[in-house]
Amino acid sequence: MKRSSETIFAQATPAGRAAIAVIRISGPKAHQAPALFGAPCPAPGRFTVAKLQDRAGGLLDEALILSMAGPRSSTGEDVVEIHAHGSMAVTLSILDMLGQADGFRAATAGEFTHRMFANGKIDLLGTEALADLIESETDLQRQQAWRQLQGALYQPVSTWREEMVRLGGQLEALIDFADEDLPPEVEAKLRTDTAALITAMQGILDDGGVGEAIRDGVTISLLGPVNAGKSTLLNRLAGREAAIVSDQAGTTRDVVSVRINLDGIPVTLLDTAGVRQTDNRIEAEGVRRALHAARQADGAILVLDVSDPDWQAELAALRDLAGLRVCVVLNKRDLLDDATARQLSGEDAVLVSLVQDEAIDEVLAALGEMVVPANRGDGGSIITRARHRSALQEAVDALQAVLGHSFGTAPEIAAEDYRRAADSLGRITGSIDAEELLGSIFSSFCIGK
CATH class of the missing domain: 3.30.1360.120 (Probable tRNA modification gtpase trme; domain 1)
Incomplete structure (x- = not known):
């Protein structure tokens, strides 16, 4: 001490x-x-x-x-x-x-x-979790921080690292007897145990990024043509009049930001100018900012006026601008006849009238599925920071390299990859290379913590 x-x-x-x-x-x-x-x-x-x-x-x-x-x-x-x-x-x-x-x-x-x-x-993970607990705004963030403090990630990572050290040690011990062939059953056991480690770690990596989404929150842009209902949707989601709503096209010029709690995940919504060609310099700047916000955001809600005969062409153009994570809201259902509404109900979109009370629940459900995909991993050991994910992926890559080597002809290289994998996990827990991270972590604490 x-x-x-x-x-x-x-x-x-x-x-x-x-x-x-x-x-x-x-x-x-x-x-x-x-x-x-x-x-x-x-x-x-x-x-x-x-x-x-x-x-x-x-x-x-x-x-x-x-x-x-x-x-x-x-x-x-x-x-x-x-x-x-x-x-x-x-x-x-x-x-x-x-x-x-x-x-x-x-x-x-x-x-x-x-x-x-x-x-x-x-430990380092506990230090990060303590910072997350202090900064938590939602109950889900608080719960996640406590799980990390109780070792949700530390315990499996430590166990995996010990196993890597053990496997690498076994291989290095066999190097001392290089004049003897590696027994087939020993090599088979090493490969089986290594593959099991890869499977376990990959299960944590395939979590849909839910841990980072809970900790960091996500940013979602509202994108669509003028007068499609973006500002109305923002106000409904925010529960207050955050943006000006008007029948006049091009009312929204700047990006309006609102933060909401979506089932425990902080979501920042960005209401943006309607996307269209315009000769108005101020409105054109608003459109430029709208597209920039969409590119920087984690996802987008595409809002379209379904009573507009050109809405499908506009949707195709917006999909190209918004990227992969999108939620499509077809607004103004109340302006459609029943036959058209039934036909559009089969679309991969939310068909609503945002002036009706029940509409917002459907949008929230679709938004929640986009923000946190159904694939959440095993729900136990969670990754909450980009550095955790990067180091864990490096460990998986190193172990996959181990399996690509011939233990009989290149045991030294395989042993080095075991060490590389163990070092990657050591950086997660702070057992190695921790000091460079501590300054940035501790600087976020209050003076008395």
């Missing part, structure tokens, strides 16, 4: 007026902190209520003081927490007195968590 020579402190609760303010202190002098305020430090694992004195010896506050001794603490170091009243005057005085004391300094962003990592209290 690494013990820092510096004692750090920070307010762990949000700044500003509140019922309680928690000041967290960690390091070799943590247990000396209460004495700065004329208060006793309780025994490790205990707490006490004590009066805090200011520099002049006057009453500053009455606070609850908790004490923990390393390594049995959150950071692995000696830790003290002062739970004071959440007055800004009180908290600023406490922080100022700690900052003036010899051997104490204010913590940097995420420094408490950095010490947790350095002292083996949390």
